[in-house]
Amino acid sequence: MRLLDEALAQLPSGRPATPPDLDQIVCELDAILTYSRRRRAFDGATDLSSSRPVIELAWVNPSESRSLLPRTQGSSLGRARPHHYDARSRFTLAHEIAHVLVHRLGQVSDAPSMLSPAALEKFCDSLAAHILMPEDWFLNQIGPRADLAALRRTSMRAGVSISATIVRCRSLDVQTGAIFLSNSDGEWQMLRAYGIGSPAQLRFGRSAQSSLCKAQIKEVSDCVIEVRCGDHNHELIGQLRRTYHSAVVVVAFIDSDRIPSPKVWRCRY
Ligand SMILES: [Zn+2]
Ligand SMILES: [Zn+2]
Secondary structure, eight states: OOHHHHHHTTSTTOSOSSOOOHHHHHHHTTOEEEEETTSOTTOEEEEOSSSSOEEEEEOOOTTTOTTOOSOEETTEEOOSSSOOOOHHHHHHHHHHHHHHHHHHHHTTOSGGGGSOHHHHHHHHHHHHHHHHSOHHHHHHHHOSSOOHHHHHHHHHHHTOOHHHHHHHHHHTTOOOEEEEEEEETTEEEEEEEESSOOGGGOEEOHHHHHHHHHSOBTOEEEEEEEEEOSSSEEEEEEEEEEOSSEEEEEEEEETTEEOOSSSOOOOOO
16 A cells, blocks of 8 residues: 555545545544644644644734634634634645654554655645545546636635645646746746746746736736746746736646646757
8 A cells, every 4th residue: 555545544534535624633633733823824733742642733813814814713712613724724734634644654554754854744745635635526626627717616625725736736647837926016926836847947028027917806817928938938828817916827838838747848949
């Protein structure tokens, strides 16, 4: 059995068929969930040394940012369960649950001890993605072509970010690529890229800057954006959705090459 399947088999109710209630998994694992002001948002840690695992997440005051949850009532955390986690907190919690699963597996198998600390963190991310986006459910939701509408719908249903959804697509060999952009002082920059190399490899020219600035806020539109690899101009063809200071482009083609998955597109010239 693959290490991943063995770790998922440590879930008391077995591997979920649909995006699960993480509070229920925390209960089933007899873990304790606490919140700390010492942690940064989206940061978590798990103490596996005591008899019950203690998962600590960042305590976030929603008045600081309304997108940061778990939600609180007044100044203290609401006691009513389930908590409403935002996408990134939900991924953090799933990652910490993964640490508990790996620890349990380590009590009956030597396999997890082979992982280096860095490999363990990557493995827990992968395990978290499997828990939050079960394979059959995910492929059924996303459909044959992972366009922006399918990615947004699936990410909302799984309670995860669009980035996490795109990473999951690529790990399941669904062809998709994307860039995440931010705008500061009227200049668009690539923050993260999936399937098209590192963000530094392609740069926006002036025409791309102005077409990004002209895009309708919060509307999904087809786009052709000119980018430079350093030596040539390339056409990036996809779908764009921008907000005031950020944008996502789900890239279907560069020039006429479909974005491969899970490999990365490279300039052929
Ligand atoms: Zn970790
Ligand atoms: Zn090139």
